[in-house]
Amino acid sequence: MFTATMIAKPGMLEPILANSIRSAWGGGELRWLSAGEAAEFDIPKMPDNHWDVWGELQKMSVDLVVQETEGRKKRVLVADMDSTMIAQECIDELAAEAGIGDQVVKITARAMNGEIDFEDALKERVALLKGLKSSVIDTVLVNRITLVPGGRALVQTMKANGGYAALVSGGFTDFTADVAAKLGFDENRANTLLHVDGALTGQVGMPILGFEAKITAVNEITARLGLTPKDVIAVGDGANDLGMLHLAGSGVAAHAKPSVQAECDIRINFGDLTALLYVQGYQKSDFVE
Numbered sequence: 001m002f003t004a005t006m007i008a009k010p011g012m013l014e015p016i017l018a019n020s021i022r023s024a025w026g027g028g029e030l031r032w033l034s035a036g037e038a039a040e041f042d043i044p045k046m047p048d049n050h051w052d053v054w055g056e057l058q059k060m061s062v063d064l065v066v067q068e069t070e071g072r073k074k075r076v077l078v079a080d081m082d083s084t085m086i087a088q089e090c091i092d093e094l095a096a097e098a099g100i101g102d103q104v105v106k107i108t109a110r111a112m113n114g115e116i117d118f119e120d121a122l123k124e125r126v127a128l129l130k131g132l133k134s135s136v137i138d139t140v141l142v143n144r145i146t147l148v149p150g151g152r153a154l155v156q157t158m159k160a161n162g163g164y165a166a167l168v169s170g171g172f173t174d175f176t177a178d179v180a181a182k183l184g185f186d187e188n189r190a191n192t193l194l195h196v197d198g199a200l201t202g203q204v205g206m207p208i209l210g211f212e213a214k215i216t217a218v219n220e221i222t223a224r225l226g227l228t229p230k231d232v233i234a235v236g237d238g239a240n241d242l243g244m245l246h247l248a249g250s251g252v253a254a255h256a257k258p259s260v261q262a263e264c265d266i267r268i269n270f271g272d273l274t275a276l277l278y279v280q281g282y283q284k285s286d287f288v289e
Helices: 015-024 050-059 090-098 101-112 118-127 135-143 151-160 173-183 211-225 239-247
Strands: 002-007 031-034 038-043 063-068 076-079 164-172 187-191 193-196 199-204 232-236 250-254 266-268
Touching: 002 015, 015 050, 050 063, 063 266, 076 151, 076 211, 090 101, 090 118, 090 135, 090 164, 101 118, 101 239, 118 199, 135 173, 151 164, 151 173, 164 173, 164 211, 173 187, 187 211, 211 232, 211 239, 232 239, 239 250
Parallel strands: 076 164, 076 232, 164 187, 232 250, 250 266
Antiparallel strands: 002 038, 002 063, 031 038, 193 199
């Protein structure tokens, strides 16, 4: 059995559209998870025209996810931070404060698209920050970093239902500690910016947390909890997230780079982070803030 879930911005999912897809695929009863925002129905098999219909719905600003019904409600959330749980790339914001924003943004974009090696790109960008006062980190956290809508509801709802939440980032612990505390993550892992005498050294602590380290995090966390990667819903947007997205039972490309979306079966482009709850079958009335 499979479940098809349609998700849009609040008020943008029309009942006539949802029912037309259900009817075309011979689906069961339409269940509204949130009126005008998210609905689902069951079907006996994966439709042959799944991605064609997905493409048409994208033109209408509607996300479509089709997945096996059994096991879709997960026990663990593993989330990227930059451009996933927060709306920014923290290293780009630090670079902007240092007056080298344009130079660093270009490197970040290429790394997130998988055009250049993530670890080499991180070292190159951090080197450009050498001499920046450590106090700028607090300035960036207060003035430049914003949380992506739905993040706290995602974390708190899964935890309220016995889940475990880990923030695993290729960014920096100076930021993940703050974001994890605000959203309620159980743990956070990231890279360490090295400081000496109140300034950044231009170096990052080794080993670097990147593509392989995110895979390791999923394996370590699930083993510790007596679970498997199939029990994980992972979310990210960049090429360095693909390893954990492929490993997890549900890998979600959320507002992701095109090259990342192309490799993921669950793609969220219009819904906020509560879309990850809808794809697991939670109703809006189940949400915990």
